[in-house]
Amino acid sequence: MAAFTDSISLYSMCCLLLLFICTTLFTFTAKSLGFSIPFTNSGSKIRAPPSPPALPIIGHLHLLGSVIPKCFQNLARLHGPLMQLRLGASTSLIVSNAQVAKEIYKTHDLNFCYRPQFGSSDYYQYKGSHFITAPYGPFWRFMKKLCVTQLLSPSQIGRFTHIRQQEIKSLLGSLLLCSSEGRSCDLSFKLTALTNNILCRMAMSTTCDDEEIHGLVREFLELGAKLSMGEVLGPLGKLDLFGYGKKLAKTVGKFDRIVETIMKEHEEKHDHMKGSEGGERKDMMDILLEVYRDPNAEVKLKRNDVKAFFLEILLAGTDTSSVALQWAIAEIINHPEVLKKLRAEIDSIVGTSRLVTESDVPDLMYLQAVVKEVLRLHPPAPFALRQSAQDCNVNGYDVKGESRTLLNVYAIMRDPQAWVNPEEFIPERFLDEINGGNGIGSQDFRYIPFGSGRRGCPGASLALSVIHITIAALIQCFDWKSKNGDKVDVEEGSGFSVGLAKPLVCYPMTRLNLV
Numbered sequence: 001m002a003a004f005t006d007s008i009s010l011y012s013m014c015c016l017l018l019l020f021i022c023t024t025l026f027t028f029t030a031k032s033l034g035f036s037i038p039f040t041n042s043g044s045k046i047r048a049p050p051s052p053p054a055l056p057i058i059g060h061l062h063l064l065g066s067v068i069p070k071c072f073q074n075l076a077r078l079h080g081p082l083m084q085l086r087l088g089a090s091t092s093l094i095v096s097n098a099q100v101a102k103e104i105y106k107t108h109d110l111n112f113c114y115r116p117q118f119g120s121s122d123y124y125q126y127k128g129s130h131f132i133t134a135p136y137g138p139f140w141r142f143m144k145k146l147c148v149t150q151l152l153s154p155s156q157i158g159r160f161t162h163i164r165q166q167e168i169k170s171l172l173g174s175l176l177l178c179s180s181e182g183r184s185c186d187l188s189f190k191l192t193a194l195t196n197n198i199l200c201r202m203a204m205s206t207t208c209d210d211e212e213i214h215g216l217v218r219e220f221l222e223l224g225a226k227l228s229m230g231e232v233l234g235p236l237g238k239l240d241l242f243g244y245g246k247k248l249a250k251t252v253g254k255f256d257r258i259v260e261t262i263m264k265e266h267e268e269k270h271d272h273m274k275g276s277e278g279g280e281r282k283d284m285m286d287i288l289l290e291v292y293r294d295p296n297a298e299v300k301l302k303r304n305d306v307k308a309f310f311l312e313i314l315l316a317g318t319d320t321s322s323v324a325l326q327w328a329i330a331e332i333i334n335h336p337e338v339l340k341k342l343r344a345e346i347d348s349i350v351g352t353s354r355l356v357t358e359s360d361v362p363d364l365m366y367l368q369a370v371v372k373e374v375l376r377l378h379p380p381a382p383f384a385l386r387q388s389a390q391d392c393n394v395n396g397y398d399v400k401g402e403s404r405t406l407l408n409v410y411a412i413m414r415d416p417q418a419w420v421n422p423e424e425f426i427p428e429r430f431l432d433e434i435n436g437g438n439g440i441g442s443q444d445f446r447y448i449p450f451g452s453g454r455r456g457c458p459g460a461s462l463a464l465s466v467i468h469i470t471i472a473a474l475i476q477c478f479d480w481k482s483k484n485g486d487k488v489d490v491e492e493g494s495g496f497s498v499g500l501a502k503p504l505v506c507y508p509m510t511r512l513n514l515v
């Protein structure tokens, strides 16, 4: 993770340098530079959101620090909860408090139901098959309905409880080995393997290890992030000067070949079992292939739509859940009083003679509060990216159609106007709510780790199932010690994501062997 974010910082510096050099050779139009045009489509003068003073060409790039969500949070303190930043040739609106988030997510939900397109999409074999960045239209609505009613529905998640339990037991087994040999373990690596394996098995009944899928998804994430940073170059980004676009196309090509093979295996299994489908558990690929074959489906899915969906959920769902788990263990090690309470709760509800299961989670109130607090303080997706369709008015300012909008989820959930001691890790703040008190309702836009509105995260229930049960099992079975002494170094990684800056390496010490 650290190497990845460092390489992005290096890349952005190269972009900056290149931008300076190239501006002596090229004359940009005002539009490509992202200068705001002070007129709405109807021709009247607009009141644009505030901006810090900008430098020619680079705009506000010089104001960026290493942890970007934090840096935007600091800028918002000076320039307000809706501000406009120009990073080279790319202009974005930044939303930094719950009131403005509510306007985007509720008042203007439909208008902001779009996502910006990034440079990486030019090199994407599945162009036109995106779900995450699909415009709000029939294809997106159809896929969203499939997610909610079938692919990521509570009953589909429930059907695969055994997969999560098996993968967690296999993780516990490897930790027991580390413990018996007195070795430290790289928990960041192990937790990412866990979330990848769970999602791959639920999606297409295969593990990522066997199929190299995990490596390809990681490569895609890294290259996609670098290409997106190239946005600051405007039209120059299209030249793919660093060759990242070609590499990305190659990565997707490899992914495509693997998933095509898995699809064919699923199709053969289906043909073989025709008429005897009885009690077979359908994975997500079985469900999508059924829709793909259905001549009367509301939307006719293409083969690429199916493959793109798997790439996208792996991109959206594995690192995010793993990052949440890493932060959770780091914070629990650094707060022994939280560990003590958590363990006392698990021991009293579950006991010490069997492993905690997902059906115990509704009774583990403190565990739920810990997870909520982890996602508040360390949102694995610190920005929700949206784009407006038409001109509108937000927080008293005129916002033009097609405005790229970043909701700074990180800043919103650390806003001192909305939270007491926002920078502190205090799970107790959520106990009232979990017990049915006056806490945070679904319409409270100060708590939005999964975004909100029509385009809110469809994988939230699955992510929460994995996070709850994994933390509970790791705390029930082990005591933990950081490799670097008493406390885990909780420095945040650089770049757009806020994972731990360094891998979480610690010593598990067996407390209960329940595998």
Ligand code: HEM
Residues within 6 Å of the ligand: 131, 132, 133, 144, 152, 199, 312, 313, 316, 317, 318, 320, 321, 324, 379, 380, 381, 383, 384, 385, 386, 409, 448, 449, 450, 451, 452, 453, 454, 455, 456, 457, 458, 459, 460, 462, 463
């Ligand atoms: C801790 C884990 C996760 C976090 C924090 C997270 C967070 C988010 C956020 C903030 C968004 C943008 C919402 C918005 O624009 O308002 C999002 C979208 C999305 N997430 Fe997640 N997510 C997680 C896990 C997952 C999982 C496990 C899956 C799938 C298996 C998933 C699939 C998606 C998809 C497909 C979208 C795009 C939805 C759309 O555009 O309609 N996520 N997620």
